[in-house]
Amino acid sequence: MSDSPVLLAVYDVGSLAPLRLSQVARANGCEMAFVAADSEHAQQMLPVLGRLGRVVNTAGRTETSVVDELRGLNPAGIITFSEFRIADTVRLAAALGLPYHSPALREAVTNKDRQRERFAEVGLDTVRFCTVTAADQVDGAIARVGLPAIVKPVVGASSRNTTTVATADECRAVVAAALGGIGGPAETAVVVEELLVGMPVEAPWGDYMAVDCVARGDDVRPVFVSSKFALAEPFRERGAYGGQSVVPDDLVREVADLACRAVGALGVHGVADVEIKLTPDGPRVIEVNGRLGAWVDDLGVRAGSSVPADIAVKAALGRPYTTPDPVGRGPAVFHYLIVPPVGATRVKAVRDLTELRRLPFVERVVPLVEPGAPVDWRIGAAGNVAALSGAAPDPAALAETVAAIEAVDWIDYE
Known part of the structure; x- marks a missing residue:
């Protein structure tokens, strides 16, 4: 490896695409070292990771031996984008003397019950x-x-x-x-x-939002605010949109402020994703996830407001970064998920996707299943059947696009 600083990325399911992370790292003048988890997904990705940087494979090894190898790389920072590897990253960061989430509050970041206790302890929210x-x-x-x-x-x-x-x-x-x-x-x-009861909203909008924040000590700032689509039964996400929002500007700022206070209460260093419920009595914290939210980098870039992955890398490396105003002014960029009905068990047929691809403001359609694939609402996002992305000029046009997406007859279930 060269004399460039090394950024460690603990890699597993849910991570930012390795190529995207490698691009951002190079733009920041550093080299990637992927710490591959001992999971089926991470092990399958080893050839890809190896083409983009050094790989430290943790499979079949003790954490002590992994730390010894990582220490030899003299890393400048550490990060993970996988929810399932936050606890591992906390331990590795502490062993290597690198800034990351507080070890003392690690369980409050990863465990939803301990997180609720922490919010009550600091007087932030009581549920x-x-x-x-x-x-x-x-x-x-x-x-x-x-x-x-x-x-x-x-x-x-x-x-x-x-x-x-x-x-x-x-x-x-x-x-x-x-x-x-x-x-x-x-x-x-x-x-x-x-159950936090949300304020009344019109379809297709959700009664909650997400705010991705960046934290360094007491300095916690919003990076990108995502508005949400209505949940599918029983409690499945349908994606998010950014830029313009149907949520009033003053409420967006209130939501962003609450999200930053929640992140600060958990000892987060770097980026975190906060879900906020919009209730008749004001915003309430749903949960904090100690990593960048799904689709957030893509939405931020396409909205023209921020580059969340770049901010995450700069925070991990201890470099200065700038953050935007939480109120978006760009187009209504979206990432929309099509989910199967609750009672569906298997994909019976998938027909031509041309009609979906020709819809106004839809720029990309990615089918996620093939005929014969099992589907189950219990597995959450892993059960989605298609993902669509694009950009509408305003929320009204986006609402029409969502209605048109749901009206297309392209898949059958058993």
Whole structure:
């Protein structure tokens, strides 16, 4: 390797595309060293990672041996874009003496129950919740939290095993299925949490937003604000849009301020993604994820407001960065997800996508499944069937585009 500074990127599922990260690193005059997780996805990506930088493979190794190899690279910074590798990155950063999220507050970043406790401790927000690890704890959780409620994994991402429950029987069934892996991935612990009721909004808009922030000590700033589309049943994301928003400017600023305070409460260094519920009583924190949000770099670049990946790299390297005003003024750029119906179990047929590709303001259509592929709402974003991106001149035009997308008959399910 050259004398250029080395940036470590702990790589696994959900990471920023390796080529994109490599491009941003080169633009910042540094070289990449990918720390590949011991997972099926990361191991399959080794040839790609190796073409873009050095690879430190963690498969079958102790953390001590990995740290010794990484220390020999004299790294200037460390980062991860994978929700599943935040805890690993915290430990590696501490061992290498590199700035990253606070080790003392690591669980508050990665565990949804500990995060709720932390927000209550600092007076940021108080939401009733109860951690459940066995089916016989459900009734106690209901008594403490009340109904309706939301059930979600203590550690998880992308709406996996996340759903609302309105009755005690429904809550018992959902928790039993999640803990037992019935019909979907198994969880070791779930949170039964007070359901935050959103303010009334018109379709296709969601009643929540996301704010990606960058933090260095007490300096926490918004990087990009994403407005959301309405959730699909039972609690699945349909994507986001940025630039112009249907949300009033003053409310966007209030949301961004709350997001920055939430990030500051968790000892985050670098970037974090904060989801905020828009309730009749004001914005409330849904959760903080200690990495850059999905699609955020793409949306920020296409909106012309910021380059989130570049800010993330500069923060990891300890370099200065600039951040934009949280209120967007550009086109309504979007990333829209098509999700299967709740009862669908398999893709029966996929027809010509030409009609989707010809829709106004749609620039890219990416099918994510083939005929015969299993589908299941419980796996969250992994169950999406297509992703579309583009740019509309304003939210009104975007709403028409979303309606047109959903009206196209291109896929059949069993």
